Amino acid sequence: NAGVTQTPKFQVLKTGQSMTLQCAQDMNHEYMSWYRQDPGMGLRLIHYSVGAGITDQGEVPNGYNVSRSTTEDFPLRLLSAAPSQTSVYFCASRDTSYEQYFGPGTRLTVT
């Protein structure tokens, strides 16, 4: 049981490049979400999904897209990277008890 996995662990992008952060969970959780964590800001919700085919925006969705074609996978796409998107990104899934399980994170630097 791997829990929540994320790839890559580290990424450096140039301004304007696009990329996809991968996230997968094997716990059959319906609810998945993406957060970014910046110093002093705490975790901020980017997008979330309550099940396959259903996604919605969180607190800071601009510049990011998501899709949920299966229960297991929830990729996050950066459309045109900007230095303001330099952050640590966490994917999470949870069950009906609201206990949230996080992936190990992706450290993204945009130059």
Place this chain on the structure above:
Amino acid sequence: RKEVEQDPGPFNVPEGATVAFNCTYSNSASQSFFWYRQDCRKEPKLLMSVYSSGNEDGRFTAQLNRASQYISLLIRDSKLSDSATYLCVVKGGGSARQLTFGSGTQLTVLP
């Protein structure tokens, strides 16, 4: 006013000390409360849920005060391994699905 506020610390305490953190929340309809622990450069992990009657897990005690809209975490007999950032997490009331994270309180336990 932030939805969830925590004293960022840092709290530096000697081994064996008792330390307490508070967290205030602004939405009086909030229903569920949690403490998460985050080690340096790692993902957050659930430490404990906070129940209305208060609850204890070994050296850790969590309390909820709905009238004053705060939750607390007490750590007794601090260990070096307790050094981490402690995140307060609140689930809104009604149909709100999102969890709101505080920015965390940093604890360092000194030998």
